[in-house]
Amino acid sequence: MPFRKHYTGLLDRYRDRLPISEDTKIIDLGEGNTPLIKLKNIPGEMGVDAEIYVKYEGLNPTGSFKDRGMCMAVTKAVEEGSKAIICASTGNTSAAAAAYAARAGITAFVLIPDGKIALGKLAQAMMHGAVVIQIHGNFDDGMQLVKEVGEEAPVTIVNSINPFRLQGQKTAAFEIIEELGAAPDYHCLPVGNAGNISAHWMGYVEYAEDGIVPTRPTMVGYQAAGAAPFMRGEMVDEPETVATAIRIGHPQSWDKAWNVQKESGGWFDECTDEEILAAQKLLAEREGVFCEPASATSVAGALRDLKSGKIPAGSKIVCTLTGHGLKDPDTAIKQSTRELITVDATLEDVKGAILNNM
Numbered sequence: 001m002p003f004r005k006h007y008t009g010l011l012d013r014y015r016d017r018l019p020i021s022e023d024t025k026i027i028d029l030g031e032g033n034t035p036l037i038k039l040k041n042i043p044g045e046m047g048v049d050a051e052i053y054v055k056y057e058g059l060n061p062t063g064s065f066k067d068r069g070m071c072m073a074v075t076k077a078v079e080e081g082s083k084a085i086i087c088a089s090t091g092n093t094s095a096a097a098a099a100y101a102a103r104a105g106i107t108a109f110v111l112i113p114d115g116k117i118a119l120g121k122l123a124q125a126m127m128h129g130a131v132v133i134q135i136h137g138n139f140d141d142g143m144q145l146v147k148e149v150g151e152e153a154p155v156t157i158v159n160s161i162n163p164f165r166l167q168g169q170k171t172a173a174f175e176i177i178e179e180l181g182a183a184p185d186y187h188c189l190p191v192g193n194a195g196n197i198s199a200h201w202m203g204y205v206e207y208a209e210d211g212i213v214p215t216r217p218t219m220v221g222y223q224a225a226g227a228a229p230f231m232r233g234e235m236v237d238e239p240e241t242v243a244t245a246i247r248i249g250h251p252q253s254w255d256k257a258w259n260v261q262k263e264s265g266g267w268f269d270e271c272t273d274e275e276i277l278a279a280q281k282l283l284a285e286r287e288g289v290f291c292e293p294a295s296a297t298s299v300a301g302a303l304r305d306l307k308s309g310k311i312p313a314g315s316k317i318v319c320t321l322t323g324h325g326l327k328d329p330d331t332a333i334k335q336s337t338r339e340l341i342t343v344d345a346t347l348e349d350v351k352g353a354i355l356n357n358m
């Protein structure tokens with residue numbers, strides 16, 4: 001039996017396409033190489049005719065796609081002699097920064113909106129030993145502060161304005177192309193700061209320009225209705241949504257993302273919190289795939305655009321599921337309609353509970 005080589009993460013796998021030299025000391029946690037799962041039940045049940053795949057980025061080491069960019073950013077920060085990194089975060093960036101800083105033996109400072117991040121993400125930042133600074137403000141306030149502190153203190157900013165982040169994140173497009181043997185027709189993503197949609201486009205363009213595949217997908221970005229600056233055509237000052245990972249009103253990759261929209265012939269749209277939570281539940285109940293609310297925005301939007309015909313029938317679609325459902329157990333339990341059944345610890349009662357619910 002031929003054994004598979006020990007997988008050492010996406011920086012090693014794609015080193016030829018990343019800013020890495022022979023001497024670069026790679027900091028990895030085996031990130032990337034996430035499953036591309038074909039939806040088997042939802043398309044039929046929803047009456048849409050399409051080949052839909054979800055790229056389950058929740059299976060990265062800290063449970064979100066942020067690991068793809070963070071391994072690259074921390075590797076470069078350490079190479080440049082930095083002893084500390086800093087980021088503003090709606091949660092997942094702080095979890096990734098904390099983990100990779102721990103791995104590298106440097107300090108992570110994370111600014112999070114007080115009381116507005118999912119519990120799992122806070123647990124991660126704390127367990128990995130980051131210095132967690134809660135601010136009485138939202139992500140956009142934190143981001144502004146991080147930019148100002150970065151000018152004055154010896155810390156490397158690892159938000160997606162750090163160009164190495166997007167370099168790492170573009171590898172998701174490479175993986176998708178390699179698995180499908182082609183680019184999909186459409187690629188749908190949730191959009192917050194819009195770094196990820198921009199990074200995916202970089203990856204798709206790179207493989208097309210190098211002649212690895214002939215086509216590039218149409219890129220579609222979905223925002224939460226209460227935090228949809230791309231739909232409003234201007235920044236939003238008080239973003240609000242249950243999908244806390246995309247509760248962002250001042251996207252850092254504004255120009256880049258508009259460019260992606262133009263070059264790919266794609267569009268932006270918005271989903272209500274109800275649509276987002278319904279899609280999250282649908283994926284969990286019908287496909288066995290548990291993602292966090294923000295992630296489900298991609299599927300909510302894609303299904304709606306398929307039904308309306310904006311995405312034509314027969315299309316091959318990839319939806320990125322950006323983070324794991326376990327990140328935000330509170331929201332999951334709150335919206336579940338499943339009843340917990342409590343009975344006495346007797347054979348009779350347990351049997352009764354089973355027979356009543358067959």
Ligand SMILES: *Cc1c(COP(=O)(O)O)cnc(C)c1O
Binds near residue numbers: 065160197
């Ligand atoms: C960061 C994040 C997003 C948004 O990605 P951007 O690059 O900011 O657009 C979406 N979903 C989850 C789970 C995230 O952590």
